[in-house]
Amino acid sequence: MRKLSICAALFSLALCGVLNAEEAMSMNAADKAMYAEMSENNPAAMDVAEGEELFNSLIGQEAYAKVLGVSVKELPEMIAGFPRMLTATPKYDFTFPKTMRKVVTLSQSLQMALASRDKKVFKLKDKEMNKMTAYVKSLANDLKTNIDVKANKQMEEMVVLGQKIFEERRGGRGLSCNSCHSADIVGSRLRMQELPDLGSKATASASTWHAYRMTQSAMVSFDKRMQQCMKNALLAELPLGSKEMVALEVYVTNLGKGNTIQIPGLKR
Ligand code: HEC
Numbered sequence: 001m002r003k004l005s006i007c008a009a010l011f012s013l014a015l016c017g018v019l020n021a022e023e024a025m026s027m028n029a030a031d032k033a034m035y036a037e038m039s040e041n042n043p044a045a046m047d048v049a050e051g052e053e054l055f056n057s058l059i060g061q062e063a064y065a066k067v068l069g070v071s072v073k074e075l076p077e078m079i080a081g082f083p084r085m086l087t088a089t090p091k092y093d094f095t096f097p098k099t100m101r102k103v104v105t106l107s108q109s110l111q112m113a114l115a116s117r118d119k120k121v122f123k124l125k126d127k128e129m130n131k132m133t134a135y136v137k138s139l140a141n142d143l144k145t146n147i148d149v150k151a152n153k154q155m156e157e158m159v160v161l162g163q164k165i166f167e168e169r170r171g172g173r174g175l176s177c178n179s180c181h182s183a184d185i186v187g188s189r190l191r192m193q194e195l196p197d198l199g200s201k202a203t204a205s206a207s208t209w210h211a212y213r214m215t216q217s218a219m220v221s222f223d224k225r226m227q228q229c230m231k232n233a234l235l236a237e238l239p240l241g242s243k244e245m246v247a248l249e250v251y252v253t254n255l256g257k258g259n260t261i262q263i264p265g266l267k268r
Helices: 002-025 029-040 044-058 061-068 072-079 106-116 127-138 153-167 177-181 222-232 243-255
Strands: 211-213 218-220 265-267
Touching (some): 029 265, 044 127, 044 218, 061 072, 153 243, 218 222
Parallel strands (some): 211 265
Antiparallel strands (some): 211 218
């Protein structure tokens, strides 16, 4: 009897060990259940809906299309191609702030639209901006990202700069983005998390952010997500909206060019 219970104890310990190892390898069962539940009912859908209200009351599709120099019908295709260079369009006789004649992110294009309507220009980190950009990007849902890094000299420069930043070793541990996201290392694991291939269809990185991050219980933008990687890897965080950050977004978006836009995404 005694022998048996010891055996049972040993057995369950051993089993326990196996289970823990299995569990530790990826999302555990509870996480998986939560993921399934949340993909049915993404909590960030609320944020996107709030973004829609904000956008419609402050800008509206017509005014936004004018800022971009396209028709309302052309908006989704246009949105699917950010970051992109925006130029003044004489057709609409719009006066752009000179400093904005450069490669901009979708959020920055909304800042331009707000300025053109004499509205308060939210900061990139503001939650209003986060929600509005998510909504506007969702107008391109089901389209493929169509960033064009050859479109002009500015885009060509930005993709080169972005690649340089992606590969540059920085910070206390001398890591670069490429240390964890290069082709020869993706799929292996770091502290139990699979290293994602940012360009793959499976990760669909640029095209699935803004996403609800379960680990943060909040909707996070793509540039913010990249900042979070910088923080984890002890790289100095590039400021949102800086030339370097936009360049990085150009480069990483181009890695996943052609992936289908699905906003809001759902991520660990
Ligand atoms: C120390 C390793 C490491 C470094 C360095 C690193 N990352 Fe990551 N990154 C990860 C891991 C691990 C994940 C997935 C985490 C998870 O599952 O939540 C990830 C996720 C991401 C994602 C989200 C992918 C998705 O699901 O769409 C992006 C974007 C990203 N990283 C960009 C970057 C950029 C840009 C840099 C450089 C500034 C960088 N990472 C540096 C390890 C790293």
